[in-house]
Amino acid sequence: MKRWIAIWLTAATVLCMGSGCAAGKGVTVCDASGEVIATPRSTKTVAGTLRDGTYESYVTYALEEAIAVLAAATDGDTGAAQKALFRGDYTVHTLLDPAVHAAAQETYAAYEGENLPFGCAVLDYSGAVAAIYSGGEELFALKSHSPCSAIKPLSVYAPAVEFGVADWGTQWKDAPYKKVTDLAGNVSLWPTNARGDYTNEPTSMYECVQQSLNTAAVHCLKKVGVQKSLSFLTDRLGINVAYEQNKAVLEGEDEVIGNVAMGFLYNGFTPLQLAGYFQIFGNHGAYAVPHCVDKICDADGNVVYAFAAKQTQVIEDDTAYILNRLLQSVVLPGGTAKAARVDGTEVVGKTGTSDEDNWFVGLTPDYCCAIWHGNREDGRNTAPQLFTNVFAKMPSPKTAQFAVPDSVERAVCCMDSGLRASALCRNVQVGYYAASRLPTTCDVH
Template sequence: AERPPGSAIKPILIYGPGIDSKAITAATVVDDVKQYLLHDKPQQEWPRNVEKRNYGLTTARIGVFKSRNVVATLLLKDYVGLPTALDYLNKLGIDRQNEQYLSIAMGGFNKGMTPLEMAAAFTPFANKGIYTKPMFFTEVKDNSGKTIISVKPERNQVFSEQTVFIMDDILQDVVTKGTAYPEGIIEYKDSEDKKVVIPSAGKTGTTDSDKDKWFCGFTPYYVGVSWYGYDKAVEIQKEEKYNALLIWNAVMNKIHEGLPSVPFFENTPPNIVKRTICIDSGKIATDLCRKDPRGGRVREEYFIEGTEPTYSDTCKVHVEYQACTASQDAQKRHLLATEYCPFETLVLKVGIKRPVEYKPAFPNDPYPADSIYEIPEGEFCTVHDSGLLIPPIVEDYIPIDPTIEEENLPEGVPDGPSSEDIGDPIEQENWDGINWDEGNSNPD
């Protein structure tokens, strides 16, 4: 049966094609804020993250393993483009060229997919970018042993080896810390009772009102796809929500018993470079990125050579500013200091400045989660007498007396409880389906 794939479509429709066409990188950042992209319903929020909240500046990598719908849709709309995405999907054996609408970013196709189609479409991630058309036999012989039918596999290179290397690295995050943790982990005990872990990767998927659950996963040995649901599309109950992953895990654990643990790639492919980037800008990290009050916002990221940020292309999102600890705004951010603020109330802080200011479409729209870390631009101390205002962004500032203790910085905003995709038995991520009108699919 053909069923909508939910977010399981994202690697083969958006992220893989985007990286391969060099339209995006794993470090491409989009602003996950409220969107109103339905032309016929301009006041209806769409798309929406399953958690019913927005997180702000987010890299493509995080968008994958957190299964953020807004990130995927904006990348498809503004970077990859529908024609490119559907062209790659066609090369992967799934022809949906006539479905040119943004809801497919979350699996909202009029015509769904079979588990076999999805398994075949994921094979390039396990086979250095090569797609193999599904086949059920290679040879038929008569009773004398003579070959009467011989079928050769149809193969074509869809993704470059470099793209697959990066995608495998991203999709392993789904298993180790994302929506497929921990059921996506393949392990067994060997003859000496030592644990053997087989590298695995993949993507979860869920559709409207939890009617379909998917996991498309793979190892260096096999690709396996599980779908869980009912013949008549009805909501899957809470106690069943991990069943697609549990089925996948049971089968894959069994067929991998006795196999040695091998990596997806023995060596890094040529033309892959690594850069230390800021996850809020996607640019080369600076010392300020490490001083973010949420903790270091820095990671090592892989790029196809030529798509990496240059060393001079540094993060401009993180900035320093001088604040007065005697005054706060509604988000409890210390306001910018003026020349009338006493020396003992001054503190040097690090915050973020969005490349594009977020302006809510409607008065009651909430700000994204990371807005509490923005510098309070234009908001100056209201406690002390007003006077000549000092610049909000400190470039060549005079260091504050080091004997004064810096204000304790706030803890980071937690992501949970989230409800992306399938699978996190410790309830780190719960299910909360979202309904869409007029057939707009809203998988996780």
């Protein structure tokens, strides 16, 4: 039986790559090299037709996308598009990269807590999705999870830099924003930091990002404006934050400030969505819609759909690179993801951690990758280490460094005042700025 399947798959591959895409009833799904990876007869029968069982998340998502693009190309009728897809002997050519997918799968297989819920998505800067892999008992890579602190660069720090509210050394006080009273009448300070205490000192934005301080994120968001941040997420990235927007209008923006600053959104993100949004920090501020489907052919080999490459400039290229350098702090000593590294290239990224969710979304100049896992018994977020393990199994990096845009200038920053350092300043660091927005010289020292 197995031998028969192997012969059939080979024959189908040849047809798929040639002009006649016929391969029997149902849909033929191919990877990026044209190999057949699944032949489902409906969206519910994916699992039983996979060449490799670990492709289930990818193929499931690719079929949903194929139905959506076919529906969009006609009259928007999803049901009709689904029928047409499965009755038409279509071939869906995906962008699944077997080498990248194997790196995610093998990393999970070698993982010490391998029964843990796990999801991983990898895409490049054209939005081409190389891998979506789930570990555990459900397709966790296709589920939404609270992004936690991984949202801060998107909801707080990118708008702060883009709107000129903050730069490299801007000082935010590491102190609570307010007192809160619970239903039992107990008063406590809010928000708390992951490390459990406050310095009550002014802290540079660089250090706030590096240590993922919740206090600073709330103060910075308040300065940006919660409504403005929510509009930024919706208008620039198409993120659905309607729940938070309505609540901010009805109950006041302080009622959602934690959701927005610390990533407890009503609608969470899938790993693919989060990796997709972070593209902007590695790609000069441009965003390409993540996509698995490259083209769809009918039974006669006619192309009925082809992905049209499109990038949208979401933030200024200087904002993107300043955020990129701020996010590099996270993987350096003192950062929350110092285990994340890839031989031969730069890595930048952000962690997100709660009692239920553990994230690392990391960028190299070639790829964006988000890793999520459920809670371990020891409570640790091991996503940064898993990111390192995935990339160690991937093909060698093509690009060693993120490109620096002409609109960015380096300047020595006084980390005590947040201003441009003079010869008298002692606590200094090279910072990155929009050339048009260099800070004034420190007058404190």
